[in-house]
Amino acid sequence: MSNSSSMAQFLLLALTDRWELQLLHFWLFLAISLAALLANGLILSAVACDHHLHTPMGFFLLNLSLTDLGCICTTVPKAMHNSLWDTTTISYTGCAAQAFFFFFFMSAEYSLLTIMCYDRYVAICKPLHYGTLLGSRACAHMAAAAWATGFLNALLHTASTFSLPLCQGNALGQFFCEIPPILKLSCSHSGYLREIGLIGVGAFLFLVCFVFIVFSYVQIFRAVLRIPSQQGQHKAFSTCLPHLVVLSLFVSTSVFAYLKPSSISYPSLDLALSVLYSVVPPVLNPLIYSLRNQELKDALRKLITGCFSEAINSPSSVC
Numbered sequence: 001m002s003n004s005s006s007m008a009q010f011l012l013l014a015l016t017d018r019w020e021l022q023l024l025h026f027w028l029f030l031a032i033s034l035a036a037l038l039a040n041g042l043i044l045s046a047v048a049c050d051h052h053l054h055t056p057m058g059f060f061l062l063n064l065s066l067t068d069l070g071c072i073c074t075t076v077p078k079a080m081h082n083s084l085w086d087t088t089t090i091s092y093t094g095c096a097a098q099a100f101f102f103f104f105f106m107s108a109e110y111s112l113l114t115i116m117c118y119d120r121y122v123a124i125c126k127p128l129h130y131g132t133l134l135g136s137r138a139c140a141h142m143a144a145a146a147w148a149t150g151f152l153n154a155l156l157h158t159a160s161t162f163s164l165p166l167c168q169g170n171a172l173g174q175f176f177c178e179i180p181p182i183l184k185l186s187c188s189h190s191g192y193l194r195e196i197g198l199i200g201v202g203a204f205l206f207l208v209c210f211v212f213i214v215f216s217y218v219q220i221f222r223a224v225l226r227i228p229s230q231q232g233q234h235k236a237f238s239t240c241l242p243h244l245v246v247l248s249l250f251v252s253t254s255v256f257a258y259l260k261p262s263s264i265s266y267p268s269l270d271l272a273l274s275v276l277y278s279v280v281p282p283v284l285n286p287l288i289y290s291l292r293n294q295e296l297k298d299a300l301r302k303l304i305t306g307c308f309s310e311a312i313n314s315p316s317s318v319c
Helices: 019-049 056-085 092-125 127-133 136-161 179-183 189-225 230-259 267-278 280-292 294-313
Strands: 009-011 089-091
Touching: 009 092, 019 056, 019 280, 019 294, 056 089, 056 092, 056 136, 056 280, 089 092, 092 127, 092 136, 092 179, 092 189, 092 230, 136 179, 136 189, 189 230, 230 267, 230 280, 267 280, 280 294
Parallel strands: none
Antiparallel strands: 009 089
16 A cells, blocks of 8 residues: 555545534434444343344344444544544545445445345245254354455455555545545546456445345245235244345445435535445444344343343442
């Protein structure tokens, strides 16, 4: 990454020019980050402590919470710092690290959502083979593959992007470091084409996963509609609904943010979309899953009740 000597820092997009509104954004981001940490922390604790959640879906949900925590911890702290101290700068190394980790966690999350779709497919369409196809070793291998895919994607894209010579200034037009805004600063035609090629490969893999998800849910809906009782259909649909909502939120916001026409690209709209796909999902995902999963709700209720009772009986102890 030879550019570090010629460009010491980047300029991020200021959320607002007024100091009062910057403080408001600081407190808003603080509330969002605390809510995400609390919600995902409760999910992690519930899955780890309750043996009823030691299932493939519980295991994948634990990994999904880790990616959500990673996303929120990658983007929000720097935005809070800049809002509080009225600055927009980020160092070259810090920008590279932020771009790497954001791409890493987002790629891993999409892979995990694809695997969770496979889990629902096997549970509903091939229930007799569920224990065989989704044993503990198979689940561990699939989760490891999701994390490894995210790491490899992030490493290749970050190394390729930050090896490009940048000659279009250092203003990113985004409130955190992301690869597409950095590419716009490049003046290397060959390097730009190399990164575009990597993006093309990534888009193809994204499309393959999306086609697999659509095909799986077509099979799932066909199997559910063959269930004779309405209660059985409702129970089957309720196990898929949280995953569908989380997946729809992830895909729709990401695709629209990256593929929207340039004619409707405005700074305020771009900023709102970037917050929508990078900050909001880590807060909503745990809520979506906990609202529709009775076992998870019971585990969370026992965990919170146990913490309160222990705090009352022993005020000096830590839950």
